[in-house]
Amino acid sequence: MIIYIAEFSILGLMLLCVAACTGFCVQWLRTGRFPLRWYDRRLAPWGVGQAVLLILASFLLLNGLLSVFCYVARDVSWVSVVRGELRETRDTIETDSHTVAVGSDSTATAAADTESAGIHSTQTADSEMELSDSPPKPSIHPVLRAMREGGPIMWPVAFFLAVIVAPFSEELLFRLLLIAGLETSAWRWNLQKSRIARCVYGRNGALIVLSSALLFGLLHFRSAAIDQMRTLPWQWLLLTGVFQFGISLLLLALLRWGYRVSWTDLGFNRRYLTYDIWLGVVAAAMVIVPVFMIQMVSMYGFQWLGIERAADPIPIFFLAIALGILFFRTRRLLPCVVLHACFNGVAFLLSLLQMAAQSA
Numbered sequence: 001m002i003i004y005i006a007e008f009s010i011l012g013l014m015l016l017c018v019a020a021c022t023g024f025c026v027q028w029l030r031t032g033r034f035p036l037r038w039y040d041r042r043l044a045p046w047g048v049g050q051a052v053l054l055i056l057a058s059f060l061l062l063n064g065l066l067s068v069f070c071y072v073a074r075d076v077s078w079v080s081v082v083r084g085e086l087r088e089t090r091d092t093i094e095t096d097s098h099t100v101a102v103g104s105d106s107t108a109t110a111a112a113d114t115e116s117a118g119i120h121s122t123q124t125a126d127s128e129m130e131l132s133d134s135p136p137k138p139s140i141h142p143v144l145r146a147m148r149e150g151g152p153i154m155w156p157v158a159f160f161l162a163v164i165v166a167p168f169s170e171e172l173l174f175r176l177l178l179i180a181g182l183e184t185s186a187w188r189w190n191l192q193k194s195r196i197a198r199c200v201y202g203r204n205g206a207l208i209v210l211s212s213a214l215l216f217g218l219l220h221f222r223s224a225a226i227d228q229m230r231t232l233p234w235q236w237l238l239l240t241g242v243f244q245f246g247i248s249l250l251l252l253a254l255l256r257w258g259y260r261v262s263w264t265d266l267g268f269n270r271r272y273l274t275y276d277i278w279l280g281v282v283a284a285a286m287v288i289v290p291v292f293m294i295q296m297v298s299m300y301g302f303q304w305l306g307i308e309r310a311a312d313p314i315p316i317f318f319l320a321i322a323l324g325i326l327f328f329r330t331r332r333l334l335p336c337v338v339l340h341a342c343f344n345g346v347a348f349l350l351s352l353l354q355m356a357a358q359s360a
Contacts, residue, residue, distance in 0.1 A: 019285070036279075041331040043187055044180035045259045051181030054254075055173050058247050065243050078233040143237075144351050150234055155352070157234045157241070162348055165241040167340035169248040174216045174320070175327040175336050176255075176267050182208045183328070209324035217317030267333030279330070280338025287322045287339065288346055291315045319343060 046054075073079045147158045186208065255266055263269070269276075295315035323336045 036326070036329045039330050039332070042265055043184045044265070045261060046177070046181050046184065046255075047188065048178070048181040048185040051177040054177055054251065058173065058251055061247055062240075062243055065247075066240065069239065078235050082232055082236045144347070146232070146234075146237060147348075147351055148355055154234050154237075157238050159345075159348055161237060161241045162344040163341050165245045165248075166344060167337045169244050170216075171323070171327075171333055171336045171340055172248050172252060174212055175323060176333050177251075178212045178215070179205075179208055179324060179327055180331075182212065205324075205328045209321060209328055212324050213317050213320035216320040217313040220312045220316045267327070267331060269332055272332060273334070276330075276332055276334040277338055279326075280335040281342060283322060283326055283335065283339045284342035284346075287319065288343055291319045291322075291343070294318055 070079055070082065143158050143162055146154050150157075183205065252266070255261065256263070292315070295312075298314040319340075323339060326339060327333065327336050
């Protein structure tokens with residue numbers, strides 16, 4: 001029964017995507033203009049340099065708060081587990097970097113010793129061949145892995161992180177801060193008759209959207225050490241989400257009262273509240289299935305090439321392009337948050353259905 005529900009859910013998503021894309025193309029052909037119209041805006045008072053500094057400061061503040069909490073509450077049992085796991089991960093990264101540094105010298109020395117001694121072990125060669133021929137295990141996102149390994153108590157925490165915290169905080173950083181800062185800097189450069197600005201600035205904003213999407217995708221790169229980490233306690237994940245959400249609210253307050261800009265300039269307009277929600281849902285219906293297909297192709301491509309890394313940056317790059325276009329054209333944040341939340345919510349529901357089908 002659960003398998004049929006999963007199949008009908010996937011089929012429904014595909015049909016919804018086809019319907020949304022067809023309506024979008026028909027509207028484009030009928031009017032001869034891009035359906036997502038351009039909205040006038042005032043330039044943000046911050047540039048790209050200030051945006052990058054604020055993004056770095058938010059990440060550093062989050063890591064600092066978590067480090068201070070680990071030190072203060074080090075006697076708590078689940079905090080001790082987190083400290084031990086983070087220490088093992090750090091040691092693994094240092095060991096891997098040291099292995100890469102001395103790998104060529106040790107390989108040459110071992111080859112010379114083997115040749116001089118005339119030793120050749122067929123069993124060892126066969127076992128090494130089997131290890132090299134075996135495909136790498138597919139990488140799983142830490143939140144999805146926590147859902148599978150942490151049990152039902154982890155599900156509401158994962159929902160809070162994926163559907164509430166991540167869309168709000170990431171859209172605030174990479175759409176409102178970064179794209180608005182890039183647009184302001186491009187306008188300033190255009191006043192100075194810069195050739196780069198003439199290519200960047202405009203109603204299409206191609207380079208602005210692509211550059212922000214590239215940075216957003218690269219920041220979702222995960223190393224092998226992170227993929228090998230055990231699932232952290234649900235208290236730690238919940239605490240991380242609360243800290244991140246609080247930092248996002250603090251950053252929003254800084255933009256509102258520190259730079260003295262209105263809520264409309266920050267991408268929140270009550271006049272378009274219903275329209276923005278509907279726009280985000282329609283955009284999600286158009287984007288979710290193609291991005292999931294790109295993710296599957298990238299994952300199998302990485303396995304075929306023997307790359308033991310997550311393929312997340314590739315599909316997330318294309319998702320960020322859709323988010324960037326949506327924000328750049330409307331200059332409102334709510335449609336991007338709704339699109340991001342719908343994408344993560346669908347991934348969350350599909351993971352629940354997959355786990356239920358495997359346990360059935």
